[in-house]
Amino acid sequence: MKSKKIEVRVTLQERDQILEKSREAGLSISEYMRRSAIDKKLNVRFSEEELEAWKNLTYISNALKNLGNILSKENREDLILELKKINAELKVEILKFLK
Numbered sequence: 001m002k003s004k005k006i007e008v009r010v011t012l013q014e015r016d017q018i019l020e021k022s023r024e025a026g027l028s029i030s031e032y033m034r035r036s037a038i039d040k041k042l043n044v045r046f047s048e049e050e051l052e053a054w055k056n057l058t059y060i061s062n063a064l065k066n067l068g069n070i071l072s073k074e075n076r077e078d079l080i081l082e083l084k085k086i087n088a089e090l091k092v093e094i095l096k097f098l099k
Contacts, residue, residue: 008033054094061090 010018022032026045046054068083 002030057090057094061087061094064090 018029018032022029024045025032027035064083064087068080068087071079071083
């Protein structure tokens, strides 16, 4: 059980930044400060806009993959290669969200 308390002096600007970052991470201020101080990984939640963009990119990527599967049945290698290239670029963008 956590029972010890540490007081930290910060500027008003630092306080506001800590509050904002703890909210973004979905953590209490205490948990955010503990994780920051002992180098635990802090996962920041996606904003609503970022989450929507990630969903859209994933949807487009899946749609392109499905289209590629349809085209492969029609032996359209030229279009298949272009779709694979676009899909690879989308995956790079999607993975940026996970870093």
